[in-house]
Amino acid sequence: MSEWMPIAVLMLSVIFFLGSFWVSRRRVVSAKTWQAYLANLHSPKAMVSESDGSILYANRSFVRLFNISQHNNSFHIDGDRERKTIDTLLANRRWPLPFIEVTPDFRSGFDKHARRNARFSGLPVWCNGQRAWIVSLEPESDSVYSEPFVENDSQIFRSVINSLAELVCFQDRQGRIVGSNVAFDRFWKGREEEGVFFSAQEEIEGRRTQQSWTTNPNGDSCLLETSQTVLRDDNHVIYGTLSISHDVTNWHMMRQVMEQEIEARQEVEQQLKKHSNVLTSIFKASVDPIGIYNKDYEFLGGNAAFAEAMGAMHDDLEGEHAADLMDPEILAQHQKIDHPVLDNGETIKYEDLVMKRDGSQVWYELTKTQFSDPTDETIGVLVIARDVTARKATQQELADAIMELEELSFVDGLTKVANRRSFDEQLVKMWQSHIREQEPLSLILCDIDYFKPYNDNYGHQQGDEALRRVAQVFQNVIRRPLDAVARYGGEEFAILLPSTTEQGALVVAENISHELTLAGMPHAFSAVSEALTLSQGVATLRPQAGQDYGDLVSMADRALYRAKNAGRDQIASASQTVKETV
Structure with a gap:
């Protein structure tokens, strides 16, 4: 018996392990x-x-x-x-x-x-x-975690929903949001409760739409139109709703504008129909030209003044075509001007020069407005003109006076060359342009020698004549378009020479002295000559950014002072020694 015990134990162990393995596999x-x-x-x-x-x-x-x-x-x-x-x-x-x-x-x-x-x-x-x-x-609710349209691939469905610009929102039967697209989340971020327009307490049946004003993420007012559709399962049991919102602000504003335009046009039509007889009387009685023509430029009416302004040989234009009365080029101009009136209903106002039957020219101020015939809805143009010839003449006289006044404000009244104000403005402009172009700018300051004794002995009238003749000498020598001659003050003159080196400016100064000598204006009271002479100071700079243009004036002034101290009738430059006038 003891001989079988080890074998029995071994067999039981094998059976136990095989059973355990079988159970674990199960x-x-x-x-x-x-x-x-x-x-x-x-x-x-x-x-x-x-x-x-x-x-x-x-x-x-x-x-x-x-x-x-x-x-x-x-x-x-x-x-x-x-x-x-x-x-x-x-x-x-x-x-x-x-x-x-x-x-x-x-x-x-x-x-x-x-x-x-x-x-x-x-x-x-x-x-x-x-x-x-x-x-x-x-x-607890059948639709809490269910995905809309689960029979389709959810990733594709969500990609399509997120690509929409409209605000898409899914709500369950209790009114809670269970899904939304990117546009919805971006628009209602931080205020999602405002995006729920329909609550669980409301009866949800079929489809419904509502409009409501709110603010977009930028803080601007906008009008949202939301359409809600009931979602049903295969057993036609409602498990939620789908809401789609889109911004209809522009459409709403356009509709308001259109309604206002329609109301305005209807009011005009009613007024035209009501007062047609009154308008006919006004047409005939008005001295101002008044006329109407349709979009095909067929005249529907007009008074005698309008017919005359159109150059017609008779006063009754009704039924006539503009092409039979007007020059083709003039008609084409009118058609171009009338486009916004006929196409957009705009009112335009402009002035035009018209030749009347007798050949006289008249300035008219024309006002053109769109009109609509209430009987057949034909659109056209209503023209009202007013004679403004006298006003145009007054405006022209005023413009001429202003130009003359502006000219006087920049011109020395005695010598007819530029005055000090004009000189200063031209110096500033030339200074800035020479900074950009890096060109030399030269200035000559001239002073008539012993002019006070000349005035005291020959009289102020002769002194004024001497200033005029000296100014004429400058203009005879200075001929380049951009060169500028100005009366700087009293008997002192300034000459601006753009893009001119100091050597070139010295040549100009010598030419001035030579021309003045040829003029031979007597000056018996001068200490340097028997004729009128000049002292001249020449300065040249190549302007730099940040440099003051007053530096050029100061250099020329110092050069002029040196010429005077050297005995007058001299030419001195800022960098050269005093040079006597030949």
């Missing part, structure tokens, strides 16, 4: 089998490792609910809040004891602010030799 299901099973379920389900709480597999609804990213066969929870939620749900759960309970405060991937209630349950399973939980979230 309890273990492969990961692929679980994934295939869970993937076909619409409610959120996932397989979670019992040891570390990692996600072994999650179906599409669970991925959306808990913000889970998937790379190949690896699942990762992206949000800290979702990670804490799963850890909290599985805390203190003892495997292999299944559980089920109602858990509040779940939030969907579409909307992070809508509260959810669901039945949370866990089923202990073996998967690939390790312990795991099959976690299930069964919503």
Whole structure:
């Protein structure tokens, strides 16, 4: 008997291990089998490792609910809040004891602010030799976690929805937001409750539309038009609504403008119809030209003054065509001007010179307005003209006076050359242009020698004549268009020579002295000559940015002072010695 005991123990051990292996194989299901099973379920389900709480597999609804990213066969929870939620749900759960309970405060991937209630349950399973939980979230409402149009691919559907510019929002039967597109989230960010136009307390049946004023993310007022459609399942049971909103502000404003235009035109038509007899009387009695023609430029009426202004040989223009009365070029000009009147209903006003029957020319101020014939809705142009010939003449006289006054304000009245004010302005302009062009700018300051004795002995009238003749000498020598001669003050003159070197300016100064000698104006009271002479100071600078143009004037003034101290009738430059006038 004792001989069989070891064999019996061995056989029992083999049977025990084979049985344990068979039982474990019956309890273990492969990961692929679980994934295939869970993937076909619409409610959120996932397989979670019992040891570390990692996600072994999650179906599409669970991925959306808990913000889970998937790379190949690896699942990762992206949000800290979702990670804490799963850890909290599985805390203190003892495997292999299944559980089920109602858990509040779940939030969907579409909307992070809508509260959810669901039945949370866990089923202990073996998967690939390790312990795991099959976690299930069964919503209290059938539509809490269901995706719209689940029969289509959700990623494609969500891409299409997010590409829309309209604001798209899904609400469940209780009025809570369960889904929205990017445009909705961007528009209502931070104020999602304002985007819900229909509440759970309202009866939702069929389709309805409403308009409401709100503000866009930029703070501008806008008018939203929202259409809500009821969503039904296969059994025609309402499980939520689809709302689509779009901005109709521009359309609303355009409609208001159009309504105002229509009202205005209708009022004009009524007034025309009511006062047609009055208008006919006004046409005949008015001395101002008044006429009407349609878009084909056929005259529908007009008074005698209008017919005369048109150059017609008779006063009755009704039924006549403008092409038979007007020069083609003039008619083409009128047609071009009338485009905004006929096309857009604008009122335009302009002035035109018209030749009348007797050959006289008259300036008219024309006002053109669109009119519409209330009988056949024909549009055309109403013209009212006013004779403004006298006003145009007055305007021209005023313009001439202003030009003369402006000329006087820049011209020395005695010598007819530029005055000091004009000189200063030209110096500033030339200074800036020479800074840009890096060209030399020269200035000559001239002073008539012993002019006070000349005035005292020959008289002021002869002194004025001497100033005029000296100014004429300057203008005879200075001939370039941009050169400027100015009376600087009293008997002192200034000459600006743009793009001129100091050597060139000295040549000009010598030519002036030579020309003045040829003029031979007697001066018996001069200490240097028997004729009128000049002292001249020449300065040249190549202006630089930040340099004051007053430096050039100061240099020329110092050169003039040196010429006077050297005995007068001299030419001195800022860089050369005093040169006697030949």
